[in-house]
Amino acid sequence: MTLPADQSALLTRIAEALERLSPVASTGTDWLAHPAYVWTGSTARWVERLDAPALSLLRGIDSQKERVVTNVERLAAGYAAHDMLLWGSRGMGKSALLRAAVCAADAAYPGGIALVQVAQDALSGVTDLFAALGKVKRSFLVFIDDLGFEEGDGSGPRVLRSWLEGGVEARPANVRLAVTSNRRAIVGRSMAEQDDPINPRDIVDERLALADRFGLSVGFHNCDQDAYLAIIGGYATEFGLEWEPSDALEWSRRRGARSGRVAWQYVNELAGRAGKAI
Known part of the structure; x- marks a missing residue:
């Protein structure tokens, strides 16, 4: 049986509204594809x-x-x-x-x-x-x-x-x-x-x-001075950066801390001074 045009249009609008309320389920995350x-x-x-x-x-x-x-x-x-x-x-x-x-x-x-x-x-x-x-x-x-x-x-x-x-x-x-x-x-x-x-x-x-x-x-735990300098030395060697321990220690004093994060921030400063990206 063919519905009248106005009823057909009404049913179409209802179906579209229901689809918006209940969208097709997502295919989900591919848990094997990414690191x-x-x-x-x-x-x-x-x-x-x-x-x-x-x-x-x-x-x-x-x-x-x-x-x-x-x-x-x-x-x-x-x-x-x-x-x-x-x-x-x-x-x-x-x-x-x-x-x-x-x-x-x-x-x-x-x-x-x-x-x-x-x-x-x-x-x-x-x-x-x-x-x-x-x-x-x-x-x-x-x-x-x-x-x-x-x-x-x-x-x-x-x-x-x-x-x-x-x-x-x-x-x-x-x-x-x-x-x-x-x-x-x-x-x-x-x-x-x-x-x-x-x-x-x-x-x-x-x-x-x-x-x-x-x-x-x-x-x-917080690193001591030798460990702090060793961290900087490792990064500096890896990225080909020149540095002075006295300058590195002054950086930590201005930051008020010695840590791996502070060491990395100093290395980033060294790279910026040298015009390098790391």
Whole structure:
């Protein structure tokens, strides 16, 4: 039966409206195609090239580097690997080391691993991310940078514990977590519900309980003068830059700190003075 023109037009408009409300499902993310991704909380954005320094350029953190690189390589190979907490001083290469370790592991096991960075405001969607990654035949390092739970935030630490301890929302076998934080305990230094002066030991234990869920906890500390200069020397040799230790030390004094980040900023200054791009 042929509908009248006005009814046909009405049905067409209704169908178009419903299609706008319920668009055709996306084909989804190709989790095998790229070295890194950024998770927004509900969707993933792929990264064509993972930017990371060469491992040989990361100086002053040799012990930390060995442990992290070994663990990430195990994950890429499909072996048992730990969730990692990298904690400590700012600017000492925690995030750079993770990126560099993934690049090195991908070179050793091409296509075997990808980095997935999750912003702290996207943590609520990580369970959906785990569900997607668990279906993929590839290893993933889910990276949460500069994580810290403040006083009064009880849900965040509980969710993280669930991911680490094998609860119903735990990360799948091909996924491991890598978290960086400026403090070992991750949670705030003052948790009102635990501040009982009668039991100070309990307070300390509670603050460290979450950190203890990570199989690998690696501390990073401010570098001394020799380490700071060694970091600069490594970069300067790599990029063919001339430099003077006294000038490098004056730079750190003006910055009020010595760290890998400050060293890199000085090297960038050297390159600018020399008219070079790095």
